[in-house]
Amino acid sequence: MTNISFSMPMSEPGFQRKLGTVCIFGTGDFGRSLGLRLLQAGYGVVFGSRNPKNSSLLPKGAQVMSHEEAAQTSRIIFVAVHRENYDFLQQAGGEMLAGKVLVDVSNNLRRNQYPESNAEHLSKLVPAASVVKAFNTVSAWALQSGGLDANRQVLICGDNSEAKQMVVDIARSLGLTALDKGSLRAAGEIEDYPLQLFPLWRLPIALATGLTAFIFFYVLTLDVIYAAVIDGEDISFRIMVSLANKVFPIVSLIMLALCYLPGAMAGFLQLYNGTKYRRFPDWLDRWMLCRKQLGLIALALASLHVLYTLIIPFRYYVRYRVNIWTAAQIKQNKTGTFDTTMAWRTDSYYSVGILGFGLYVLLGITSLPSVSNTINWREFRFIQSKLGHLTLFLCTLHTFLYGWDKFLRPSAYKWYLPPGYMLSLVVPCVVLVLKFVLITPCVDRAVTRIRQGWERKPAGSLANGDPKGRRLLVL
Ligand SMILES: NC(=O)C1=CN([C@@H]2O[C@H](COP(=O)(O)OP(=O)(O)OC[C@H]3O[C@@H](n4cnc5c(N)ncnc54)[C@H](OP(=O)(O)O)[C@@H]3O)[C@@H](O)[C@H]2O)C=CC1
Numbered sequence: 042m043t044n045i046s047f048s049m050p051m052s053e054p055g056f057q058r059k060l061g062t063v064c065i066f067g068t069g070d071f072g073r074s075l076g077l078r079l080l081q082a083g084y085g086v087v088f089g090s091r092n093p094k095n096s097s098l099l100p101k102g103a104q105v106m107s108h109e110e111a112a113q114t115s116r117i118i119f120v121a122v123h124r125e126n127y128d129f130l131q132q133a134g135g136e137m138l139a140g141k142v143l144v145d146v147s148n149n150l151r152r153n154q155y156p157e158s159n160a161e162h163l164s165k166l167v168p169a170a171s172v173v174k175a176f177n178t179v180s181a182w183a184l185q186s187g188g189l190d191a192n193r194q195v196l197i198c199g200d201n202s203e204a205k206q207m208v209v210d211i212a213r214s215l216g217l218t219a220l221d222k223g224s225l226r227a228a229g230e231i232e233d234y235p236l237q238l239f240p241l242w243r244l245p246i247a248l249a250t251g252l253t254a255f256i257f258f259y260v261l262t263l264d265v266i267y268a269a270v271i272d273g274e275d276i277s278f279r280i281m282v283s284l285a286n287k288v289f290p291i292v293s294l295i296m297l298a299l300c301y302l303p304g305a306m307a308g309f310l311q312l313y314n315g316t317k318y319r320r321f322p323d324w325l326d327r328w329m330l331c332r333k334q335l336g337l338i339a340l341a342l343a344s345l346h347v348l349y350t351l352i353i354p355f356r357y358y359v360r361y362r363v364n365i366w367t368a369a370q371i372k373q374n375k376t377g378t379f380d381t382t383m384a385w386r387t388d389s390y391y392s393v394g395i396l397g398f399g400l401y402v403l404l405g406i407t408s409l410p411s412v413s414n415t416i417n418w419r420e421f422r423f424i425q426s427k428l429g430h431l432t433l434f435l436c437t438l439h440t441f442l443y444g445w446d447k448f449l450r451p452s453a454y455k456w457y458l459p460p461g462y463m464l465s466l467v468v469p470c471v472v473l474v475l476k477f478v479l480i481t482p483c484v485d486r487a488v489t490r491i492r493q494g495w496e497r498k499p500a501g502s503l504a505n506g507d508p509k510g511r512r513l514l515v516l
């Protein structure tokens with residue numbers, strides 16, 4: 042805690058708590074849940090309500106008073122009231138709230154519901170108070186059920202830094218991470234945040250859908266349409282299993298590679314900039330933020346690939362083909378020779394696939410908050426980066442083994458187009474090559490130094506010996 046002193050009327054037994062007293066206006070769902078959490082964290086809680094006599098639903102240990110009385114007990118007041126009802130704050134008179142820190146926790150039902158943000162509106166209503174926008178991204182349910190993890194961020198903004206710091210301290214003592222978004226002008230953006238549905242999932246889902254559609258039509262063209270046009274054969278039944286079992290692994294592998302591509306790009310960007318203190322471009326930041334979601338979708342698709350592969354022996358089409366082949370051998374009275382190369386090829390292909398999938402599952406499990414919170418960051422990095430790249434390598438190798446000698450066989454390229462699985466190898470190979478470059482000792486040393494805070498000499502300085510002031514890449 043920093044040097045913040047909430048007023049603490051020690052005469053009341055309920056107030057003898059070490060963290061001071063916090064006032065909450067409004068005894069609704071949010072006010073009550075927040076009050077409970079604050080009490081559990083060791084704060085004294087005083088509610089300001091229109092009906093101070095009605096305290097039946099309030100958490101044990103909290104006090105309830107009129108707004109005026111409650112306001113006198115604390116310097117900080119959470120306004121847990123809907124914006125439409127803010128007028129009472131103005132009516133209650135400026136003096137009651139003069140010098141107070143008012144925390145606006147409100148949300149709207151839709152974007153641009155009002156011309157100005159709720160927090161700015163509150164600030165205009167009560168100009169003598171310092172308004173801080175915070176806590177609107179945390180739901181009453183999460184507060185009450187304790188369903189908050191350390192990654193839960195409270196976005197905070199406000200014009201008075203001391204007031205903001207008080208709110209930051211409260212958020213931290215509730216086990217939340219506070220993220221300062223700047224002045225009160227950022228309130229509109231913070232208020233829009235909860236209106237977004239699954240914001241971090243949007244890009245990965247759009248990508249998965251787009252890729253799935255593209256790859257589906259690609260393999261449909263090369264398998265079903267090609268067979269119909271060139272051979273006059275109807276193999277459209279293959280759409281259900283064979284095609285699905287091509288599309289899912291292809292999209293899965295591309296998406297797994299896309300999880301690791303931004304990390305490699307960031308490494309090269311840091312090398313180029315010669316510092317880690319320059320912000321990444323927005324698109325790269327956004328891409329890095331949704332890596333977990335990309336990975337989880339990739340894992341779901343890989344699981345589908347596993348299931349589809351397991352049912353292959355039961356398929357009518359496969360059983361029919363095997364029976365025909367066996368019958369033909371019986372009729373001709375000859376046994377096909379055992380091909381050891383084929384045995385090696387298929388066994389390695391399956392084995393590498395299984396190992397890759399096993400690691401894939403491990404990556405998925407460790408990305409869950411309940412698991413990642415129990416391991417330290419070095420363990421997390423080891424699993425997500427080292428094992429992650431190993432997973433990518435194994436899955437790529439699995440695909441190469443699947444292709445085997447077909448890469449060089451012209452008949453594999455129908456209509457001069459490569460088969461779908463070859464397409465899926467492009468991004469993983471790029472990522473693996475970039476990663477390989479990054480882990481070569483000299484490059485790795487430079488990146489590590491930069492990540493430890495080392496900066497290249499500013500451009501144009503004499504020390505780097507470059508007369509044009511061009512940046513030099515020091516490896
Ligand atoms: N519920 C949630 O999960 C979340 C809610 N929020 C925000 O918190 C605020 C409160 O939400 P919530 O608790 O769900 O809403 P509720 O409707 O449950 O509670 C609102 C409270 O405001 C008070 N109130 C109502 N009308 C007036 C009025 N005319 N004058 C003064 N006070 C009034 C009442 O308290 P009393 O009777 O004691 O005066 C009432 O209990 C909202 O701005 C909401 O956007 C933010 C994040 C999550």
Ligand SMILES: [Fe+3]
Pocket residue numbers: 290346394439
């Ligand atoms: Fe496979």
